[in-house]
Amino acid sequence: MFITALKEAIFIGIPALLLFGPVTGLILNGYEIIVDWQRPILLTLVVMVGRFLVSLGSSTEKGKHILESFSRKRSANVSVSTTQTTLPPLAIAGILCVAALLPFFLGNYWLNVLILALIYVLLGLGLNIVVGLAGLLDLGFVAFYAVGAYGFALGHEYLGLGFWTAIPFGAGLAACFGAVLGFPVLRMHGDYLAIVTLGFGEIIRLVLNNWMSFTGGPNGVSAPLPTFFGMEFTSRAKQGGVPYHEVLGPIIGIDYSRSARYIFVYLILLIVVSLMVIFVVRLKNMPIGRAWEALREDEIACRSLGINHVTVKLSAFSMGAMVGGIGGVFFAASQGFVNPTSFTFFESALILAIVVLGGLGSTIGVITAAVLLTILPELLRDFSDYRVLIFGLAMVMMMVWRPRGLLKIRRPAFKLGRSA
């Protein structure tokens, strides 16, 4: 038993050493090589010890039991119940209160991190409609995020749009983009759709990058700061309004603070995110949401029931795009500036990672994943280099072990009378 475990460890060690050897052991330095023989050996040892422990574990009863809990679960863990949320209302109210009060105790840096986290929640919710509910893999989601952000920035520059008009404008524009791009594309099946959306995402970024005269190219465009009933959150008015401390100062006695604009954006974002969560949760139990999930389960059966798969997919696609567009408007408003580097494929992959790690289709999971994935890297600065590597590994591992997410999936139960 011990010997077999050792054998298996060596068996896996040889390819591991060959894989790690040249890439981690021979480091390019110009046209020269620096030899670092420790790294590959260390990595190989990690793999071998892991394999050894697993082999050893699977030969004892207790070990088997532990390994069993890590084994692959193909079918989802589903429960049917009449309650709709997994959290009691009191807990939700508590979380909201804490979230609303948080910005007043934080510096600008962390405030920005929180704003970003909320934007990712919004993007995660949007992509979750497309990938989690409708089962359409969209690898170019960042395109709609870009449309929202640029819609606000360029809309201000050319049409004089303000922040409040930009929200519906950005949302509508992104939804239109989604519909126009989606219509021809949504007829094709899963894998092709993924690649085509990826292509679209890149096309939009490249156009933003190269159309100097309209978008400012790599230099980007500036976006105005948000206002609230004519109040501006700067020390001096720049957009023809009044600075907020001149209005509110006499009434409630507050002075100008540099974090005011961030607090303002954060609070608005918090409200929008809460509304969006309600919206998405409600959607799931409406005919359209049911049709999305049915489409994910079996497209052919859907067609046999008179459901036009193209328009139903299209509704999911443009609904997701709309949410992404709103996220983009807030991104532009909080940064005060947009350029194409914020909209690379990596960003799409990150949003996808949020949806996958949160568990496809789970709203609570997506919110948790979005917050964790933006805040953890800030806390663990030392590991920031390894951030993406870990995301990638986590995505692979999720697909291998828990393709339907870590949380229990709940489905609504219906009360039916026994007799007519």
Add this chain to the structure above:
Amino acid sequence: MDPYIIGQQLVNGLILGAIYGLIAIGYTMVYGIIGMINFAHGEIYMISAYLTAIFLATLSMVGIDSVFFALTLTLALAILFTGLYGWAVERIAYRPLRGSTRLAPLISAIGMSLVLQNYIRLSQGARNQGVPAVMEGGFRIPPSGSEQFIQITNIQLVIVVVAVLSMAALTYIMQRTSLGRSCRATQQDIVMAQLLGVNTDRIISIVFVIGASMGAVAGVLVSLNYGSFDFHVGFVTGIKAFTAAVLGGIGSLPGAMLGGVVLGLSESFFSGFVNTDYKDVFAFSILVLVLIFRPSGLLGTPEVEKV
């Protein structure tokens, strides 16, 4: 239009096309056999570019000076090690997902692609890497002193020769050997092949290794030609090679080669005569248009949906 410029773009396009074709083979073979897009294939090509630089530098460090010998050895080593990476990717990220939903392997592939990119970035550094110009010179048509000419470098000749040789070798393997027969049988009907005693898991592994080896050849050739690369190169080249595979008809080997050449030529003419900035947009647009209007590509057969 100037015939020399057209000729030059023709040469550049063919070179580019040969590279795309080589990488496209990896996409097309994997798609043909298990019906999934191996999204991490672009990264395999990127790893091969790094391995080329590493092996060339190592060989010159241990004192191998003969260019021919160094190049052949590098090519062989790159194929070997990149093939190993192809094998490992399939074992880790795809095999456990067999029989899962359609979405799972794609997401896993994207995860793998992120992992490979950052694995290289962390172990080799984020800066640009390069390969010294090991082979210089070339010739011009017409040969002497004229103002206008078409330039063909020796490396470009090597690229064409190596690409044609490897494609010929692959065609031979697939058409004439029992291994190729098993591959084609598995592609036709995986369950039936299994019933007839083909070890389909092994065949799928081999297909990944073959695809990776072809990507490795492309990686070596590109590094020699352009000299410089970073850990991002796999992404854009990967999508373009996938475009080539789709253009030729995914699942078809001659299709991949044809698609590569067509895409290489059109991209080269587009950037030569229309606009260089938008050449990637042009390639991606081709991808989108082909998938919308002719998803079966130039040589593929239309899929019949199973109800």
Add this chain to the structure above:
Amino acid sequence: MLTVSELSMRFGGIQALKDVHFSVPEQSITALIGPNGAGKTTVFNCVTGFYRATSGTIRLAATEGGHYDLIKILGTPFQSSDLLNPTAFAHRLYYKLFGGSHQVTRRGVARTFQNVRLFREMTVVENLLVAQHQQLNRNVLAGLFNAKSYLTSEKRALEKARRWLNAFDLLDDANRLAGELPYGHQRRLEIARAMCTDPRIICLDEPAAGLNPNETDELNGLIRMLRDQHGVTVLLIEHDMSLVMDISDHVVVLDHGEVIASGDPWEIQNNPTVLEAYLGVEEESGETE
């Protein structure tokens, strides 16, 4: 009710169907039988719009007189004559963009599948609600604000689901996941789900496959119930000859993509051509039971 004439279907070089013609009378039970590979499911796929036939016509009588052309609905290639005839062009464009098998269902043709296709990770009730998608209030705003029209439409849908579950004896499974039901229940659920689309004709693809004799008997009763109580026309493919001979009013026999006989069950049983085509099939049907 349904008239199929000169129906041909080619896949690449293979001629799967050749001049298939038959008609299904209103409120009848018609069985489509034939040896394996005779093209029965291909006929089904053509009738329900999953395949576009290479040539021929499939007409479905409309309730208000006249008939629908079930092939045109799938979207046909543009013709040069369309240039002169803008209405024909507009029709063709519309069906090209929005046509497809779902449009066939909306005309009153429902179907089930040989290998049951349920929404496995949704509950039984949800399966039936999805089937009523077309009849529901799908307005997102109405749903968001719980508008009265939305609530009544949902209520009506639930009531209809309850009725069909009751009819198919599935009420106890209402809130279970479709994928975890026993196989026989899944088969019944699929028919119930198809019935929720309010079809006038329902196409059952081997409804008794995999059922035990008791369940087959129950199914027999259910199919009769559909016709007698709900006025639905039934077209079915079946290998179980005793079931076919027992419930069909009309039998069509296919072999090698061609109709070799049609008539009432007694005629078919005594038709020498059919016996020839079926020689040796007796044992096969014994296996499936």
